[in-house]
Amino acid sequence: SQTIHQWPATLVQPVGSPLSLECTVEGTSNPNLYWYRQAAGRGLQLLFYSVGIGQISSEVPQNLSASRPQDRQFILSSKKLLLSDSGFYLCAWRLAGGYNEQFFGPGTRLTVL
């Protein structure tokens, strides 16, 4: 069966510091991968998605970036965090060519102070 991991689970960072969040999927190959952010009291905002290694599509222009160095690894980064970057960051995967269901990881709660 497939499993998705995210770390860290929680993170408190000062404004202007860098960020690196990691997501890995086990038990499948060539998944589509997604990064979402959920700010307090708001809906899910799609940030990036990837259909393969090195292929990244950005949905929202901002100070975040994403990379996919391996088939089942997806990384979200920032060089300098803003207060507005606080939120619940969720990674999701789906089978390429599957029924389009996305499955979410446990998430990383980021607080920028």
Add this chain to the structure above:
Amino acid sequence: QKEVEQNSGPLSVPEGAIASLNCTYSDRGSQSFFWYRQYSGKSPELIMFIYSNGDKEDGRFTAQLNKASQYVSLLIRDSQPSDSATYLCAVKEEGYSTLTFGKGTMLLVSP
């Protein structure tokens, strides 16, 4: 602009009642529809999905789709306090690899 609309709630129902959660979407080309449950502080969990007009049942859950009215709903029979959560509706448009999510409806089931 793709839009998925849900009433934010909270929708309050007594234990054992039927909870009805509704979702409308703007893109007539939408082809797949998903319901997720999200407990406070946790990540969304897929409950069920539907592609064709009509009803789809899975245990206590029934998804209903009406593409002509651009409307999808989730019925929860015999609601339990453990069903108290935010329910997210998501829609996939034809030709896209992504889902558009509504902001969710909070459901409160009282004992």
